Amino acid sequence: MYGTALRKSALFVAMGIGLASMAPGIVHAQNVNGAIAGRANAGDRITVTNTETGLSRSVAAGADGSYRLSQLPVGSYSLQVSRDGQPLGEPVEVGVSLGNATTINLGSDGVVSLSAVQVIGSRVISPVDVTSTESATNITAEEIERLPVERDVASVALLAPGVAGGSAGFGGISFGGSSVAENAFYINGLNVTDFYNRVGFSQAPFDFYQEFQVKTGGYSVEYGRTTGGVVNAIAKSGSNDFHYGAKLVLEPRDWQSSARDSYLDGDRYLTRSKDSSDLATLNAWASGPIMKDRLFFFAMYEARDVKPESTSNAGTSFTRGDSDNGFWATTLDWQLTDNNLLSLMAFSNDNRVDNTTYAYDFDAGARGDKLSEAYSESGGDNWALTWTSHFTDTLSMKLMHGRNERNSVAASPNDGDCNYVTAGAGVVDPGVPLGCTNNATIYDRNDQREQTRADFEWALGDHLLRFGLDRETNTSDLSQDYAGPGGIQYNVYSTTPGAQISGAGIVPPGYFAYVRARRYSIFGEFESRNEAFYLEDNWSVTDNVVLNLGIRNETFDNRDAEGRTYIEMDDMWAPRAGFAWDMKGDGTTKLFGNVGRYFLPVANVINIKQGGALLDERTYYGFDGWDIQERDGVQYAVPILGTQFGFDNSQGDGTVGDLRAEVDADMDPVYQDELILGFQQQINSTWSWGVRGTYRKLHNAIDDINLTATHCGRIASRWVMANPGEDVTVWGDTDCDGVDDGYLTVDTSKMGYWTESDNYAFVNGEWEYVDSTPTGQRGWVKPRRTYKALEFQVDRAWDGKWAFNAAYTLSWNEGNAEGPVNTDTNFGDTGRTENFDDPFVNYRGDGPLANDHRHQIKLRGSYAFNDNWSVGATLDARSGGPITAFGVGNPYNWKSYHSYFICVENCTPPEGAQEGDTWSTADRVFEHSPRGGEGNMPWIIDVGMSLGYERAFSFGTFEARLSVYNLFNRQEPVWVYQDLEPGVGDRDEYFGKERFLQSPRYGQLTLAWRY
Template structure:
C-alpha cells in the first residue's frame, strides 16, 4: 500500500480522534433526515496523531466539513446529508490524501476506523481502514435501512408501506380499516411517517399518510422500537424517508411502470352457505400506468442544486360489488409533481426546500350487473373522490462549531378529502341488512357526503452539542393540526335507512321477538373547524462511559391540546414525561458486534376525529320503525327500493350527538389520563465476516390506558330512585372519570362528580325494572412479547440475502384506537367500551397476533446485464372471535362476547379467539431485470410478479355470531382475501 494512502487512512481515523477529543467517542444519533459518521484512528503511539484533521467531502455536490480528531483518535460528524462521501485528512497543514469512501445512511451512524503504524513523528503509515454499516454500535435503536438501490433489485410494490413491510415485527392491518401496518402488536392507527423530516401522517384518523411516488424516494428507515426522544406521538413505529436531490452533474431520465391486466390472474368467487354470491372477484381487473420524468443538476456549481419530478398516472379499475349486483368502472389520472432545492450557502450552512403535490381524483361509474351472466346493466351513478394536497418544508442546518450543530424545520402538510355523486343529492341510501338482503337496494351506495381539509403546520428545532464524553441533543417541536370538516348522509332528508332482522329480544329498549324485521333511520352530521396543538421538548445525553460502552439517557416532555368546534380547549394533557434509557456495548471494541438494550415510554395523541365527532356540532340521531315492506321505484332505468315505514317504536336516540357543541364538561372526563406505552428491548447483533451479520432481539411492550367513549348510565346520584345518566362520555375506561353533572336533581348541571369506572358507571336493574346498583368496566390491557431473529448478507455486486423470523404474542382486551374485529375505524371512538359487556371476557389474543412470521428477500446478479430477485413472507393466521349482542345480566344489546343458545335459552361466554384462526398466508414475489449501459444512458427493464403462487386465502372473516344455531349463517365466512397474482413491467432510462 502506498505510503500516502496509508497515511491518509490513518489521518482519517486520527482526525476522527481529534473530533472525538472535542466530543470523545459518543453514541451517535441522527436527525430524521440525516446520518452520522464516526471513527477512530488507532496506533501504537497516539501522540504522533496530534494536529490531525479529518475532512469529509461529497464528490457529487462539493459539500465538505472538517473537524479535529481528539487525543484518543476519535472523530465524528453529525447531521450529514445522506449520500456518498470521501474521507480525507491533513496533519499540521500537510495533506494526507484520500483515506476511504463511505455511504452515510439515513438515521444511523456509519463507522470508519483506521489502523496506522507510526515509525516516527514525521511519518504515518496506514495499515488498514474498516468501514462498517451493518452493525451500528453507536445506536440503541431497532431499525431497518433500505436504499433505492436495494429495492430496485427486489419485487417490492411501489409504496412506502410495502417497503416498511420488509422489516421484522410488522404485519398488514385488516383491509376494512384502510391501508395500514401493525408494528409490534399495535393497531394501524399508532404510527408516524416522515418525509425529509416533515410529519406527513394522517392526523384525522391516524391511518395513512400523504402519498409520494416511488421514483421520488432515495432511502428509507423503518424504526421498529427504541427510537430516540427526537420522535414521539407514536406507540407503534416510525417510517422515515428522504427524497432524491440534485448534484453537480446534470441528470435526467424517465421511468414507466405498467401493471397490465394480462399479467393478472382471475380472482376467485366465494359464496355463502346457501350458494348465494358473497365475495365475488371474477370480474375484477385493472390497468395501471405511471410514467415519470425527472431532471436534476446544479443551478450554481457546488452551491445550489435542484431535483424535479413529474409523474403522469392512469389507473383504470373495473370490479364488481361483493354480491355481484353492481359493477364499477373507476379511473384516476391526476399527476404528481415534486421538487427539491438544496442550497449549500457554505460548508457551515445548508438550506433545503421540499415541495410536492399528491392531489388525486377518482371518478367511479356504477352500473347494474347480473350474475352469473356477468352482464353490465344500466348506468346508475358517478362518484367523485378527491384527496391529497400541497406539502412543503424548509430546513436550515448550521454547523456552528465542530461541537455544536443546529437544525430548524418549518413545513405544512395538507390532506384534502371529499366524496360525492349526483345521486347523493336526489337519493337516500337504503341498506337491506337482513340475511340474503343484498345490501344497497336504493339509488345510491355512498356511505356519506364528506368534505374535509386537514392542514398540519409543523415547526421544530434540533441541537447537538458535544461536551467531552457526552453528546447532548436537545430540541423542541410543535404541530398545529386543523380540520375543516363537513359530513352528512346522502339524500334530501340526509337519512340512512337500514332494514334489519332482530337477532335479540330487545331493540332500542323495546321488547321485540327474535326474527322481527324493523327499520332504523340514522341522521349523522357534523360541520365545523377543529384544531389540535401538540408540543414537545426533549433532551438526551449519549455518554461514552468507556471505550466500549455507550449509555443513552433522554427525556421527552409532551403536551396535547384538543379544541372544540368553537375553538375552545376541551382536552388538555400536559407534562407527559417520556423517559428513554439505552445502552450499547461494543463487545470487542472493534465495531463488529454489540449487545444493546433500551427502555422507553411513548405517548399517543388524541386524533382529530374525536374533536369532530365529540366536540363539534355533531348530530347522531337514530330512530326505529316497524317494517311494512318495500316500495319499488324506477331510477335510471333500474328498479330500486325504499322501505315502507310503520309506527315508530322506542325513543329517538341522539345520545351520541344532538347537533350542538354543548357543555363538554359533562361529556369529557376533566382529568383524563393520556394513552402511553412502555417498551423494553434487549438484543445482540454481530458481523460474521465482512458481508454476513446476524442478530436476535427480545421485545416487550405494554399499553397503558385507553381514551374511548363510554355510555355512563349512572353517576351514583339518584333522583326519584333513578340514577342521573349523562350518556356517552370520553374518558379512561376502568379508571376515574370526573364529570360536570346534575348533583341536586333539579335537571341542571351544577357540580362535578368522580366515578370510579372500574366499579361503577353502568346502572343495573332487577326483574321489575328497579334500580339495583352499578357495575364498571374492565381496564384496557395490551401486551406484546416477541423474539426476532435476523441474518443478513450485504450486496457485493453479486448477491445479497436477508431473512428474519419473529415469534410473537399480542394479548389483551384492547387492540388500540381502532378495532379490527368490528371494523371500526374512528380512532378513539371504538365500540370496545361503549358498555361494560362489550369487553367482558374479551381478554385473549388480539386481532394483530401473528404468532409466526418469516420474511426472506434476496437478489442475484448473473453477469453485468441480468439480475434476479425474490421475496417470501409467511405469516400464521390471526385469531377469530365469536361476537354476540346481548348478555345475561341486563337488557342492553350491542357487541359482546356472549352468544345466545337458542336450544337452552342461556347465554354462553365465547372468549376472544374462541373461533380458531385464519389460515397461514404465503406471499412469494419474483423479478428479473435486464440492464445495459449505452454511451449516454443506462437502461433497465424489470419484470416483477407478486403473489407468484396465486394464493387467495382469506385474511379475515365474519365474526358476528349473536346466537346459535340460527343467528348468522355467514359466521366464519371470509370477508377479505389476498389479492390475485399480478405483475408489473418497469422500464427505466437514466441519462
C-alpha cells in the same frame, strides 16, 4: 455490475445498506441526515467532502481522540486525515446513510482500521454498529429496485421484522402488536401522518424517495406521538452532474388473476371476480446543478392513468372509475457555505377519481343502464423548508418549518335525490341494484398540519448532547351529511322475531329483517396542538460502552368547534435509556438494549365527534320488503318501512353539549412502555446475525364510555371521553339535588354504569315493554395490551452479486384492547370503539388480540447472473389472526354492543304467549365466549418474484423488470365475520365466513431509462 475490485485506499465504509437491516444506527436530528464519527490521534483534522455536491466539512479530533461530523446529507464522501497541515495517506471513500453514524477509526498513520469492516463489491460495510441502541431497518431505493416490492411506503415498511399488514377493511400496518392507528410517517423531517384518524399518511410519488428507515422500537426522544412504529424517508436531491431519465410502470388488467367470489350453501354472497384495475404511470425526472458546488435541484412529474372496476357485493351493479391526475415533486439544496445549508422539499399528490355505476347482470356478464355517478378527491400540497448550520466543530443546528395537507371529498350529482341503501348478508336479494346512488356521504374535509421544529447537537468530550423542540397545529375543516332526501341512509339487516337489537329494542313478531334509518350530520373547524421538547445525552462511557439517556416532554391540546380547549394533557415525561457494548472491542460483536416510554395523542376525529354539533339519529323499523322504483329508465330497490320499534340519538342530537359533562377533566394519556434486549455478531466478511427480545405494555385507553350512574345513583345516559377503569372527573350533580353544579369524580373501575333488566308483557298480541328493574352498578375493566417477541435475523450483504435476508419473529400479542381501532369488529373510527361503551363489552375479554400473529417469516434476496440479468424474490408469511364468536348480551345486563357472552336459553320472549304473560331479560342464560376461542384464520403466505435486465449505452442506461406479486395466487381470508350473535337470541349464518381476502396474483412491467 459486480465483481469490481477496489484499492484499500478507496474503501467505502457505509451503514444503512445491505447489512444495515441488521445494524440500526444512532439517531440524529430529525433523522434526515447521517454522521461520520470515530477515533483518531488527538489533534488530527478529519475533512469530508461530498463527492457529488462538493460540500466540505472539517473537524479536529478531541483530546481523547474522538471526532464527529454530524448532520451530513446522505451520500458518498471522501475522507482525508491531516496532521500539522499535511495529509496522511490517501483519501478514503465513506458512505453516509439515513439516520446512521458511520464509524471510521483511524490509526496513528491515518489509515482506516479494517478489523470490523468487510469488502462488499465496490464498498466496505460495517455490519455491526456498536454505538446504536435502537431497532431500525434501512432500505434504499437501489435495493428496492432489485426486489419485487410494490411501489408504496407501506410495502417497504412490511419488509421489516415484526411489521404486519392490517387485515380489516380500513387497512394500515401494525408494528410490534400495536394497532394500525399508532404509527408516524416522515418525509425529510415533515410529519405526514394522518392526524384525523391516524390510520393513513401522505405519500409522495414513489420514485421521489431515496432511502427509507423503518423504526420498530427503541427510537430516540426526538420522536414522539406514536406507540407503534416510525417510517422515515428522505427524498432524492441533485448533484454537480446533470442526470435525467424516465420510468414507465404498467399493470395491465389482463395480467391480474380473478379474485374469488364467496359462497354459502351454494349461494354467492360476496362478488369479487369482476373486480380489476388497469394502471399506467409515466415518470420523468431531472437533476443537477443550478450553481456548481452551491445550488442543486431535483424535479419530477408523474402522469397517471388508473381505471379501477368493481361490482357490488350482490353483483347487481358495476362501477368503473377513472383517475388521470399528475403528481409532481421537487427538492432544492442551497449550500450557501460549507457550514450553512438551505433545503426545500415539496410535492403534490392531489388526486380525483370519477366513478360511474351501472346496472349489472352477473350471470350474463352484461352491463346495463347507468345508475349514478360519484367522485372522490384526496391528497394535497406538501412542503418543508430546512436550514442547517454548523456554528463550530462541536455545535450544529437544524430548523424546519413545513405544511402537510390532506383533502378528502366524496360527492355525487345524485346526492340531493337518492338515499344510499345497503343490505347485510342473509337479506333477500331484490334482483336489482340497491338505491340510485353509490355515494353514501356528502363529505368534504381539509386537514392541514403546520409544523415547526428546531434540533441541536453539541459535542462535549465524551458526551454528545442533543436537544430540541417541535410544535404542530393540526386543523380539520369538515362538512358531512348523508346523501338523499332527509339526509337518511337505509341499512337492512337480517334478524329473527323477538331478537333484541342494541339501542333499539325487541324485533316485532313476524319480522326476519329490520331497517336502520340513520340521519348523520356534522360540520365545523377543529384544531389540535401538539408540542414537545427533548434532551438526550449520548455518553461514551468507555471506548467500548455507549449510554443513551434521554427525556421528552409532551403536551396535547384538543379544541372544539368554538376553538376552546376541551382535552389538554401536559407534563407527559417520556424517559428513554439505552446501552451498546462492543463486547470484543473490535466492532464485530454487540450487546445492546433500551427501555422507554411513548405517548399517543388524541386524533382529530374525536374533536369533531365530541366537540362538534354532531347529529346522529337512528330509527329502527321492521322490514316489509323491497319497493322497486325507477329513475331515468333504470330500476332500483329501496326498503319498505314496517313497524317502528326503536329510536336512538344518544351519540349526538345536533348540539354541542356541555363538554365539562362529556370529557374527563383530569384525563390521563395513552402511553406504552417498551423494553428491548438484543445481540448482534459479524460471522465473516459477508454474513452477520442477530437476535432481539421485545416487551411492550400499553397503559390506559381514551375512549367514549356510556356513563349512567354516579354516587347519586342513576343519571341520564351521557357519553364521556375518559379513561375506562380509572377515576373520571366530570361536571355533574355533586349534592344529589338533581342539578349539575360542580365537578365530581367517579371510580369507573367500581361504578359508573347502572345495570338493569327489562320487563315485558304480552298485550294485544304483542310483547310490550313495561319497565326496568335496577340490579346495581358496575365498573369497567382496565385496558390491557402486552406484546412479547423474539426476533431472529440472518443477513448477507449485497456485493454486486447477491444478497439475502431472513427474519423469523415469534410473538404473543394479548390483552383486552387492541388500541384506538378494532380490527376484529372492522371498526376504524379511531378513539370511538365499542371496546368500552359499557362495562360488559370487554368483560372477560382477555385473550389473543387481532394483531396476534404468533409466527412471522420474512425472506428477501436478489441475485445477478451477470452484468445484465438479475432476479429478486420476497416471501412474507404469517400465521392467521384469532377468531372470536362475539355476542351482544351478558348475564348481568343486556344493553351491550359486542360482548364475550352468547345467549343459549330463554333468549327471546316465548312463543305461544297468552294475554297477560310476562317475560324479563333477567331470564336469559349466557355462556362465556372467549376472545380467540374459535381458533385462527389460515396462514397468509405471499411470494413475489422479479426478473430484471439492465444494459448501459453511450446515451444512457436502460432497465426493464418484470415483477409478479402473490406468485402462487393464494387468496386466503385475512378477515372473517366474527358476529355469531348479531342480536340476542339470533345466530348469524355468516359467522366465520370469509370477508376480506389476499389480493390475487398480478404482474407489473417497469421500463426505465436514465442518463
